[in-house]
Amino acid sequence: MTGLHVRHRRTVALDSVDLDLGPGVHGLLGPNGAGKTSLIRVLATVAAPNGGRVELLGDDVADHRRRAAVRRRLGYLPQEFGFYPGFTVREFVAYMAWLKEMPAAGTPAAVERAVARVGLADRIDTKVKTLSGGMVRRVGIAQAIVNDPQVLLLDEPTAGLDPEQRMEFRALLRELGTSSTVVVSTHLVEDVAAACTEVTLVESGRIAYRGTPASLTELGASADGVGDHPIERGYTAALRAHRASAATPEGAAR
């Protein structure tokens, strides 16, 4: 994406963002209100930017025919998602597969595979409304991966997952990142250290830092960040450096 600009009424959520994301697992970090959800929603083609250009899988998503083709190859887990209360896990994931225009013949097997990958095979015929919050989140991940997407966008996927599930989910992310471009927004810096190949830190609608989890950890060791873990210290150090540079006249003009 180039020159991406997103506004919500008078609030600037993203300000001239340029970002190029290739295969791998990209962790999107940043404080509350930084612009992470706004960025993911534009990438998921559920929100149109106010300015700039977004190309996904080689297609400009401003063109509605291209957008429809791209959507079949996308997986998206929104921060909050709705479901019909009477649906079982199988029915819900199959319904999402149908919305993504997956070939009907392959859908039942794809649904079972996606549900198994999130560890819910034994709950596949349970009604979604009777599941715990963490399990509903896993159903959300299952619907996002049911079409084996080439671009997978996950907005806070680990919120509500128990520690064991989070570890299993990290393994799933690493596996998915070998063949797809995965973008994960999270507040859990440890998830980024464990599962991501790259980190993008967003602050006040701008990119504050890009690098690998290892480079962010190194920054934490050499700079004056606060935090219990080296990567958390890197996160706070990168944020502070960005805020200090934005406070200079040259930084404010960028």
Ligand SMILES: Nc1ncnc2c1ncn2[C@@H]1O[C@H](COP(=O)(O)OP(=O)(O)OP(=O)(O)O)[C@@H](O)[C@H]1O
């Ligand atoms: N629908 C909306 N109407 C008005 N302002 C909005 C709306 N959605 C987002 N914003 C504002 O846009 C900015 C970016 O919000 P966004 O949700 O993208 O941040 P975020 O990084 O995902 O935050 P969080 O970590 O809290 O989920 C914030 O200032 C937010 O208040």
